Structures are given as C-alpha cells and as structure tokens.
Amino acid sequence: MRGIKELAMNRNTYSKVIDFMLFLIIFLFPLFDSNEYHLDVAVIIGIYCIINIGLNLLLGNTGQISIGQAAFFGIGAYCSAVLTTNLHLTFWLSICFAAILTATLGISVGLTSLKLRGHYLAMATLGFGIIASTVYVEWTELTGGTSGFLNIPAPSIFGFQLDNEFKYYYLVWAFVLLVFISTQHLINSRIGRALQAIHEREITCGAMGINPAKYKLKIFTLSAAYAGIAGALFAGFQNYISPESFSVYSSIIFLCMIVIGGLGSVWGSIIGTVILSIFPEFIRAVASSEFISPQIKAILNEHSYHLIAYGFFVLIIIVFLPEGIVGGVKRLEAKAYEWLHSKQIVIE
Amino acid sequence: MSFSNVLQILVGGLTMGSVYALVALGFHIIYNGTRAINFAQGEQVVLGGVIALSCMSTLKLPLPLAFFLTLIIGGVIGYFYERLAIRPNLETSELSIIISSIAVAIILQNSIAVIWEKDPMYFPPFTKGGSLEFMGAYMLRQSLWIMGITAASVVALDRFFHQTLLGKAILASANNSEAARLVGISPFRMVSCSFILSGCLGAIAGSIVAPLTFAGGPLGTMIAIKGFAGGILGGLSSSRGVVLGALLLGILEFFIATFISEGYRDAIAIFILLIALMLKPEGLFAQE
C-alpha cells in the first residue's frame, strides 16, 4: 500500500506534465491528420467526453447512477436548436440557455436522487430518459418529431464560421479542456473529498458536517449542465438532430464508456469514450482490410457482426479490467514500481 | 366507456403485465442472488422464444417436449453466462456486473438476429381456437396460459426462496458471503444457481409469450426496461412485489393508451411510477 501511495505522490508532481502532453497531442492531431472523417469522429468523441466527464463525476465520485444522461444531452441539443433556428439567437447564447435549462431539469431529477438510491435511482433516471425520448418524438411542432430537427445553423465566432470539421474540432476540444480542468480542480478540492466520502459512507458524512443532499443535488445539476453543453455543441455540429441520438441506449453506452475507462477518474472518462468510439472504426478497418478473404468478407457483409464484436469487446475489457482501463494502468504502475523497488533492494 | 371495454383493457393489461412480470421475476432472482441487475434478461426471454420455435420447427418436437428442452437450454445458457461474464466480476462491484450484462445483452440481441432472422417469427399458440368471450370482452386463449404460468412461477419462486434451504442459502450468500461460506454455502454456486434459475425462467417466459409477441425481433430491450420498471415499482426484493408491480404497469399502460394518449403512454406510465417511487422509495409492494 505504501508503494502505491508514494507513487501517487510522484504522480501528482508528474501528472500535470502528462496531462499537458496529452492535451498537446490532442490539439496537434488535426495538423497531422486532416482526414475530415477522422476529425468528424474526433469531434463526436469530444462531445461525448464532455458528457462522460460529468457522468463520471456523478457516478464515480459521488456514487449516484444515472441512466438518463442522454436525456440531458438531448434537451441541451434541442434547446440550442430551437433557440438558434427558430429564435435566431447566437450559438453562444444558446449554449448558455441549454446549460441553464438542463441544470434546472437536473435539479428536479436530482431531487429524486435524494430519496432513491441504487437500482431505484437507476430506474428513476432511466424513466426520465424515456420520458424525454417520448417528448422529443411527440412534441412535433417544436422538435420535428421523428423527422428530426432540420437546418440548424452552424455556429460562428466573431463572424468566423465554424462550419467544417477542422474548426469545430478545436471548439469542442477547447470545451473538453475547460471541463477537464474544472473537474480536476473540483475533485481535488474540499468538495471532491466530500463527494468521495458521500460515495463511500453517507451516514458518516453527516457527522462530519457534510450535507450529502446538497452535494448530491449540486453534482447532479453540474453533470446535467455538462451534458446540456455537449448537446448544444452536438446540434451545432450535426446541423440536424433526431430523437434516436438521445435514446436510452445512448445513456447505457455512456455508462459503459465510463466504467470501461475507469470510475472516478477524469482521464478514465476520456479514455473510455475514445476507446469505445474508436472500436467500431477498428472493426470497420479489419473487415475491409485485405487480410481477410473475400469469402469471410461476404459473410461479414451479409450480417451485422460489428455489434456482436462490440459486445464482446466491452465484455472482455470489463472481465479483464474490472476497475476499468485507468484502474488497470494504475495497478500495472504499482506493480512496475514494486518490481523496480525489489530490484533496487537486490542491488543494495 | 362501457364496462366491457374496461374489462377488455384489463384483459390486455393483465396479459402484457404478465409478460413484464415474467421478466421482472428474472430481475428479482438475480437481485436476490447478487444485488445486481441483469440487463440481459429481456434478451434471454427473446432467446427462449426462438429456441422453442427451433425445437418445434427444426427438431419437430411436440410442444411440451420443446418447452421442456427450451427450459433446459435456458438454464445451460444461464450457467455459461454466469461463468463467463459474471463470475470474473463478482468480487469487484455491482456496476461491473451490470456492464457485463449489458454487453451480454448486446451480444445476444445481435446473435439472435444473425442466427435466426431480424424479423419476428410466427409461433403457434399452445391451444387452438378463437378468442374467449366474457361479458363483452374477448381474450386470447394464450393469455390464459401466460397468466396461469406467471402465477405458478410466482408461487413456486416464493416457496423456493422462503421454504427451501437452497433458496434461503441464495438469499444468505447475497447478504453475507463470508458467513455463508462458514456454514458451507458456496457463494459462487449460489450465484450460478440464481443465473440458471433466471435463465430457465427466461426460457419459460420466452416460449409462452412468443405466440403473442412473436418469436425474435427487436423486443428484448423494451421488455427488459418494462420488466425492470415493473419490478422497481413493486419492490425488487419480493417476488410478489415484482409481479404486482409489473401487472400494475401493464394495466396502467393500457388505460393510458386508451384514455389519454398512445404516444405519451410510456412517458405517463413512467411518470406515475416515479411519483409512486417518491412516495414509497422501496417499491409499492415491498415487505416491511
């Protein structure tokens, strides 16, 4: 245990450097790979990252499950779409409104979270997701129903149109960086510690002057607002939104992403999102590569095996790395450290 | 709205509610054994349907035999599901079990589509003949089968968990696995048992509801969610609770669809469920 702790201390000194390097890579990526499709995937990943950082804060740090995160995502998207398209507000104002609206709804859903826990909370948030999905479909005048919401204008910044993948990439990842930094700060503050405590043992918290209800509600609100912002970014990027993108299935995939990435870790959210979003591309590359014989290709083409592969992929990761990828890496690190340590002793 | 119509709605609601109830019972079993939620339950039901169909059409087995074979296959699948996907995660957290079950649900759903077909398939009703009339309401014969077998399953499960030693052992090992080991209960085996049981139940459910819902098709997610909702509404810890909750949800849906709005049916039903949860957070029919 001591080894891990010391390592963690070391990590603190290095982690900022590592964070900086990783973000540098992220920000240089478009300069090396200008394939617009790759950038498109990267933009979507960035948007999902924002949601998942919020969701991870909620689940990994506060211990509250939400299977309704896609609903906030959708509400943010529709809010922004309505404001920019029908009311001709600027995109930036619409983001603010989307965040405010989702935060408000987050409070009301969060209120249920004060009374419910575990599977009952899961059901409540799932229910919220279902209700939201129904409203997208049924409120046709506003949302366009199943046809989706058409012709959402692309955002601009000081007259500079963010109308292609390259420009949007920087917009989205700038947001990710912002969310990343603020969440890191939050986790390492008195509030972060309180959240951790609430996660582990709520009753003890009260005896230490922590108001679990207050923080649970606030974090619910914050994570809803993150999802709302992501939604607004999504609407501006796709120029088209439809209820399918915000279904319960999406919520479940978000959940898979953070669990696979690593609960309670901001990088975990990002890594999980990236890996589960890249995996279909990987399958696609394998299926279309020349290494596979045409006969197998024909079979693969006949059926949709990619989702089965996806399922197995998720299963394998969760079976072999139950604490997620970040948890696995940490364990590896600790092992490496111990190994190094033992070597040193031998040398002495 | 005439009395016969209300009766008709009740018949429809109870039938659909029974379908949900069978899924909710699956959730209940796994919850009793592991405190986790098995999101693959819906797909296991769909799988039960298509396996029974294959037994009948490909192997040309008579219905009772096909039913029995499906039951066994369901149990075997439950066993392997637990061994391969659940056991490695048993000691980490409920959440990783849930994610495992989601992954298995995705695999099962798409495998069914690949092995059988994407469209739903016809499944003959257990007994031939037109619908039965009772005071102006018409009921399919299959509905009687569904309700009857659901009721039998509830009674059997209730007895199993509260009167047999094995059932109590499952409850005990979920509650305190170390203490369970000390009295000779193997917690792993208990979890296996609950998954086999829920696999069997899924197979039963699949084969009896298939004449109504067709075999296969994209139904798994929907009934999993409805079953889960019903179970939560009633309270996951008691078998009677989950069934009552699921039946209530089924009836609620039909009344909403008829009197308020078909489009907002799910939303309103869920909204009522949420209000019920706010008033009684542990479920409407939970004991204590």
Next chain:
Amino acid sequence: MRTKRKIISIVVIWVFVMGILSVAHAEYRFGILNATTGAYAGLGVHKKKGIMLAIEKINKEGGINGEEVVGIYEDFESDPSKAISLAKKLIIQDKVIAILDCGSTAASLAVKKVTEKRKIVQVNTTPRSALAVDEPWPAYYFQTVPDNSVDAQKIGDFVKSLGVKRVSIIHDSNQYGTSGAIFQNDYFKKAGIEVVLSDKYQKTDRDLTSILIKARDRKTEAVVVWGTIPTPAVIAKNIRQLGMKVHYIGSSGLGSPKLIQLAKEAAEGIVFTSALAYGKMLPNEKPLFDAYKKKYDKFPNYFTALGWDCVMITVEAIKRVGGSKDTTKIRNSLESLSEFYGVIGKYKMNPTDHNGLDTSALHLVKIIGGKWVVLD
C-alpha cells in the same frame, strides 16, 4: 525495444498497403448507407438484399463500360446522427460517387446536408417527410419510393370505392407512419369520409386492443394501417380477437410475405397497396423476381424492390452520361431520367420531382386464402 520496432514496422507497412489499396481503384463506388441493426433492421435487411442483388446483376452483365460497380456497405444502426458520420466516411474516405438507400426518412434528411455540400447524389428508399413535401427537392436528393401522398391517394380511392363512411387510421409512430397518416387524413377530409380515430402505435407493441376498442366504439367501418411489419399483423390478430367486422386496408409497408406468416388466418381479406404486382408479374419486375428466386428461393418483397431500383436508376443515369464519374453530371442525368421502368414503376424525374412515380406504380393486393391476389 526489439518488439517495439517490430510493431512500428508492421504499422508502417500496414498504413502503406492501405494507402496503395485506397488509391488504386478503377471502379464505380457506391456507398450503401443502410440499417441492419436497430429499429429499422427489419426493413434494412431486405433493402440490402435488393441492392446487393442489383449490383451483382450489373457486374455480371459487364458493369458500366466494363468497369465494376462496388457497393461499400455501412450500417448506421438506425441512428441518423451516425448516418451523418458514415456518409462523411463514405464520401471522404471511400470516395464514393453516390450514396444509396439511407435507410430511414430521418437518416435521409440528416445526410442531405452532407451530400448537398459535397455534391454527391443520394438515392433514398424512404419517402420524404410530410413536413418537407412542400419544399422544393434538394438538388442531390432522389428517391425510388413513391411519396406517401401517392400511396395515401391510392388507399383513399380504394376506401372511397368501398363506399365506407367512417374510417380509423392507425399508424406507426415513426416518420413513415406519421407522415402517411397526415396525407391520409387530408385525403379523407377532402373526400368527405369521416375519420373517427387517428392513433399511433410503437413498433414494439404486441397488443393493440386498447386502440381497436376505441375504433369499435366509434363504429368504424374500415381500418387504415400505415406501418411496417410486424405490428400490422398484430392489428390483424387483434381485430379477429375482438370479433370486429371491418375492412382492413394497409399501406405499402405491409407488402411482405411476413404478414401472412405472422397473422395466419387473421390476415385473410387484408388489402394493401403494393408497387409489386404479385401474382401477375409485370415485365419490368421480372429481373428482380428471377434473381431473388435464384438466390433465396422466395418472392422478394417491396423493400427488396426499393433497394434494387435505387441501384438500377443510378446505374442507368451514369450510363446515360457515358459512364462519367463526375457527380454533378450524374445528378443532372438522374434529374432528367424519364421513361425508365424500374421494378417499382416508371420513373419520370424532372427538376420539380426527383421521384416521378404516381399512382400508376401502385397496385392493390388482397390476401385471399393465404395468397396475394392483385385487384387491379
């Protein structure tokens, strides 16, 4: 270190090979955007079969000017926003010259922005949204399926001919069903037929007695169903269960052998519109029926025909401009495509109509004794 170097060299070689492969193509690349998973999977598989059969046939006959037609298939999992990404992938990475199918109305609309911007033809198999019908056709947006308004007219004419005064419309809650119901309502209003009930169902509903008892109470004489299999079969079963004596008329979406398989006796007497004249095969339908019979030993359904046709009209358009791969030329050629008989019917495209099918493309089919019988 050695393993690291090995990995790097493998990656480099792989990238290099992929690069060569992606450059070296002298062929016609069509992107096929289709959903074989998710809500539209049931339709997607049939459309895909049609498309693949058509491509096979074209290539067997020597392709276009001796060059092969290649279909690059992507599954958008019934999520339109995935369709947007995949459309970009097909255009940018795979350099396709046309996108076929698009799977659902919502996905077609979602992809529209991408195809318009990059000037790539999209040939859809789904009718336009009722919301977009009054708008002019987008430049690169074509479809092989008759608009819902055409279908609604055909159904309406038939209902009128039955002399029915009170009808109920039950439709799928998806885009197809909703917009069909809008047209159907309009038609009946104009024709003076009273619509006593207009309600929708979810694709996963397996018991619709809740809607049907309302229709029964309102003394409906006919039920018009807009949707796709399997739920219309459930409606048929429920009508029989409730002992209702009503006419059952369905939209083209019912055109699948599955209807009879699922509803069994309850399917008896259902009338639906169909672009395929089942039973009395028209000459333009023969190639599809033959090819399908050969490969699957079954009759194709409506959706297979839609998939087949979207390949056929695109290839025809390309042939008419001498095999050009210039996407604008293909677009112009498609827009002027007329007098072309597809399986569905005769396409008469023009700048104000990127579909060109009318009620003449549709037939009425009745199920009698478990068989299709064409009424007209």
Next chain:
Amino acid sequence: MMLKTENLNTFYGKVHVLRDVCIEVEEHEIVCILGPNGAGKSTLLRTLAGLMHPKGGRINFKQMNITELSAEKIVIYGMSLVPEGGSVFTNLPVIDNLILGIYSQQKKLSKEEKTIRLNNVFDLFPILKERETQKAGTLSGGEQRMLAIGRSLMSKPEMLLLDEPSLGLAPLVVKDIFQALQDINKEGTTILLVEQNAKATLEVADRGYLMLLGKVMLSDTSDNLLKREDITTLYLGKKRQFSNK
C-alpha cells in the same frame, strides 16, 4: 489429536502475518490464543477455517490434510468458525439463520434431529427463541454474537473456532457467553478461542498459546499461564504492531 498445524505461513496481501505457526489441539479441550492486536490471531483462525489460504505449511484436522480445502468444505468435516463480530444474515429471520447452520449436512439429517438441535440452541440462548421471527439485522450486537454461535452449533461441529466472542459486549453478557462455551465444551465440542480478554479466557480454557507478531511465543496450561508474570508484560507489549485489519 484433533487439530495440528505445521509451520503455517500466511500472507495478507504483501504482509507476512503468520510465521511458522504450529499449534495442536486435543479432543474435548478448550484452547485459547492470546496476544495483542495484530499478532495474527484472527488470521490464524481464518486460515484454519479456510477463508484464507496459507502460502506454506500444513493443517491436519482429524488426521486429514485440510490445508487446501475451501471454507465451504471444511465445515462439512466438522470445524466451524464464529467470525469476529458474529456476522449473521441480516436480511433473514433468526430461525432461518439457525437453519442455514445445517446447510452442509442437509441431506444427512432427519427432521427430528433438526428440531433437537434447534431446541438445544434455544436452550443455550433463550433470547433467540424470543426473537425467532425477527430479522437478524434488528438484533443487538450481543444477540447477533449469540446467534452466530448458535448457527455454528447447529452443524454440531466437532471443533468450534471463536474469534473474540466477548468483543464489545457488556460484562454480564460476556459472562453468559463464556458460561455457554463451557456448556458446549462439556457436550463434547472442542473449542479454539481467540481473545483479548486474557484473564476471563484463561479461566475457562485448558491451555493457551501466546502469539506475537505472527509467531507462537509460548504455550502452556492455563493455570501456569495465569501465574506467569512475564505474560502480562508480553501481552501488554508496548510496541504497536501492524494489524491485518
């Protein structure tokens, strides 16, 4: 010889908790293991009961090697552990908790035998009879401890391992429990007991072992141990050790 361990070595994670532990317990004995916190007493019991597995050494129980057996199996052979704090099945009623005690022998037992055993337990701890239908989670700490002992007795073990049965209990209850242990012992059950409460324990035990830092420091009869001055100093051991908790 009922139980004999040879050079047991157990690790808790990286921590070497038991170091070459050798103990012997004869039939019908009450043997206690004393020692300060972190001496490895609980770990020893958990290793014996099969909840933890030693990295080296051997455990012989009734001339059988049970070193590699899991906890579930060991119960069947007649050794039962009452863990620290008496972990009971909180969601089950008292009666079910007791009945589960015979899980390992369910097939062999007649109905009458079950009733007899149940009554024996109720005779020993009358309070459990009063609380029969109450959920075990609603019992107080002492009652839960009694329930756990009762549950172990249901399997009529030849050997009972007890981990700090008096921890956190009121003096009167402690007396009750020790009295009960003596009664159980008289009926033929061998008892191995881990305790902090040295004086009270030695009064009921026949022999005692003293453990420190994972090692058995000495063993002797209770009377001798009670007399020895140095035990008290050892036992008080000023050093604060690393515990396995």
Next chain:
Amino acid sequence: MALLKTRDLVKNFGGIRAVNLLNLTMEEGEIRSLIGPNGAGKTTVFNLISGILQPNSGTIDFQGVYLNKLRPHERCQLGIGRTFQTPHMFSRMNVLENIMLGCHSWTGTEIFENVWRLPKARREEDDIVRTSEEIISFLELSEEKDNIANSLPFGKQKMVAIGRALASKPKLLLLDEPCAGLNESETEWLCEILLKIRKKGINVFLIEHDMGLVMKVSDTIVVVDYGKKIAEGTPAEIVENERVISAYLGSP
C-alpha cells in the same frame, strides 16, 4: 447553561422501545460516560443526539439551541462531533485526507470557487491542511500521515476517526466505544488523549465497555438499561449501585 440537555427522549424501532423517556443534562467541561448492557440503546442515544435518527418524542437542546429539527451536518456545524463503533475510514484516502474531511463543517467555499481555484478556495485549503496537521501531531499520527487509512492497524484507525471528529472543531465530542479492539497499552494512551482533549475545552461523552477506562477518565457516568436511565453519578457511586451491578457489572 447546560451544554447538552435531553428531555423525555423516546425512540421506537418497530415494537421495541430502544430509548425510553431519557433525560440527560451535561455541563461544560466534563467527561461523561454512558454505559449499559448491549442493546440498552446507548448507540441509539448517540444517533439521536447527532441527528442520524429522529426521536419519536422528546427534545434535545445543545447550548440552548433546539436540535430536533436540525440535520446531522447542521448539528456538526454547531459543534457536535462524533465517532462510530467502527472507524469508518474512507478507503481511497490517506490519513491526512481523512482528517481534512473533518474540516468540512467550518469551511464554506462553493463549487464555483473550487472549480476555478479562486484565492478564497486556496486560502481555505491552506487552513484545512494546517488544522489537520496540528491534529495529526496532537494524536501522534505524523508517521502515518500519507498512508491509506484503511491499511492502518485498527487502533490507529480509531485514532484517525477521533482526529477526524476533532477536525470539525467540536464543543462536544461523542465517542462510541473508542476502546473496543484496542489493546491495553493503546487504551492507556487513549486515556491520556481524552484527558488532553478535555483540557482543550472540548467536552467528551463516551460509550464504553472497558470499565477500567471509564472509571479512570469519567467525571460522571450514566447507566442505561432497556433505554431507561437507571443510575447517574460519579464512578465511585456507580460501582456501589445495586441496580447497576445486577443489570450490568455483575457481582464481582
């Protein structure tokens, strides 16, 4: 004015009356012990005072403030700190962080300030660290400061739990069986700590079965049985009390 005063406190669990018309008055500057047989309702009394449970009837006053309506964290902010029977360490935190958590009751920066690391949040963080380190050195835990609290020996964990309660700057410290699981030397040491804590002006109210410690440190002792107070007085009085002997101590 009395520090803590309960009047006719009643708490029922189902049909069982765990606390029965309990009246307690605690003055400033004392160490008071609450003893009684298991299941007598001692922990329930603590839970009522700290607000984890709500009484069925009766009132609780703390320095003249009516406590009944307040939630646990509000009571903590008023100055009631407590520990539990088990140490309840937070598994992913080290000793310092565990104790820093205790400082929550007197700090007040919000999410917004912490997200952007505003000066106020930084200042507060420094305060928290300083206070926690003082407590760590007071409890002689400096060596363990950076260790994960869960990996410490049980006795140390109990110390950390007391430290965590002290970090909330309480006026009244409720300790639930601080000695259970400690060996005799540790118990002795805890004795000294308790006396030192009192010297700091913090009142201590403890539940304990270790009569040695109770007799040594307590100014007064309250004995409860079946939720009822059966005796109250100085240690010397209690030892002599017939009812206490028959209900709890047992004849020597």
